[in-house]
Amino acid sequence: MKPHEVGKEFHFISNSIKRNIDAKVAEYGLTSVQSRVLHFIAQKGQNDAPVYQKDIEGIFDVRRSTVTSVLQLLEKNGYINRESVLSDARLKQLKLTEKGREATTVVAKIIMEEEEHILKDVTEEEREAFFGTLKKISEAVREN
Numbered sequence: 753m754k755p756h757e758v759g760k761e762f763h764f765i766s767n768s769i770k771r772n773i774d775a776k777v778a779e780y781g782l783t784s785v786q787s788r789v790l791h792f793i794a795q796k797g798q799n800d801a802p803v804y805q806k807d808i809e810g811i812f813d814v815r816r817s818t819v820t821s822v823l824q825l826l827e828k829n830g831y832i833n834r835e836s837v838l839s840d841a842r843l844k845q846l847k848l849t850e851k852g853r854e855a856t857t858v859v860a861k862i863i864m865e866e867e868e869h870i871l872k873d874v875t876e877e878e879r880e881a882f883f884g885t886l887k888k889i890s891e892a893v894r895e896n
Contacts, residue, residue: 776862780855787859789822793846794856803846
């Protein structure tokens with residue numbers, strides 16, 4: 753039996769999902785990264801929780817400069833506003849514009865359809881086992 757290459761498989765799956773989502777969100781002028789950031793802002797903001805750049809850096813595990821570039825483009829294209837926080841002028845709260853809210857509705861649908869397609873032939877039992885294993889792998893990667 754050929755040895756399994758976990759990293760290679762994750763990389764292939766990740767790139768394939770990214771390409772699929774990129775193709776679908778491109779007609780809205782977004783990339784998969786931008787769409788995921790918008791989706792995150794929308795989800796976290798649903799409970800009126802403030803969303804800051806550092807939240808995105810942490811949840812997506814990316815550098816500040818990368819997040820800054822993404823946010824600047826989203827703001828330039830009218831999807832978000834960055835508003836100063838009265839208690840700390842260094843912080844900028846991220847808020848969706850009307851255009852951003854409309855885009856997140858479409859993005860959420862695209863993500864849901866992509867996930868349904870990916871898991872269409874996977875039973876509930878297999879999903880439970882898969883996500884349990886995935887959680888263990890994720891924890892091991894973080895520990896390293």
